[in-house]
Amino acid sequence: TSPGRRVAVKVNADVRPALGWTVFGPVTANVDSVWLYSVDDLPHSLNSVETVPIVRSGLKDTTKFDARIEPIPGVRIIPDRIILTVPVEPLIARKQYVSVIGKNVPNDYTLITFPSKVEVSYLVPMSEFNSEPYVLKAYVDYNEARHARNGKLKVTMSLMPELYRNASMTPDSVEYIIEPKRAQ
Secondary structure (H helix, E strand, O other): OOOOEEEEEEOOEEEEEOOOEEEOOOOEEOOOEEEEEEOOOOOOOOOEEEEOOEEEEEEOOOEEEEEEEOOOOOEEEEOOEEEEEEOEEEEEEEEEEEEEEEEOOOOOEEEEEEOOEEEEEEEEEHHHOOOOOOOOOEEEEHHHHHOOOOOEEEOEEOOOOOOOEEEEEEOOEEEEEEEEOOOO
16 A cells, blocks of 8 residues: 655676677666565665676677566565666777877977887777777877987877777887978
């Protein structure tokens, strides 16, 4: 006879993909809230419930799990089970050529690098493969040229988007020439 209370469902899941795959997107539930019924008054602090912990690894495809709601003594939960969907996608290799930019170069000098571009390789989720790649930047620091002993400068990358995985750069250092700018 009690009217009950509708509360949010929190997903308690630790899901990990297999090597070469990624969980791409949030773990979703088929319902976002449940009804709580009790003979006694429900505490006002009770505004959400959690699923029983789910731990899975080695996922190689989008997977659905039947998850129970963590029981609360003296409380009936409707529904007491929900379906969780974990979006899993394969990772695909992608390459991009990025120009090397000199930073901290005085206005009266020019820094030229050999090669002038580096190849950046990374993995992206399959659904993102055909999307326009993010603009990446590669830098060499003029201030490091004074300390360079082998005639090469280390190349550093701009921040990579979170969806780019296992990024690597070839080459990781470049040869350089510093020339004074000619007066015009």
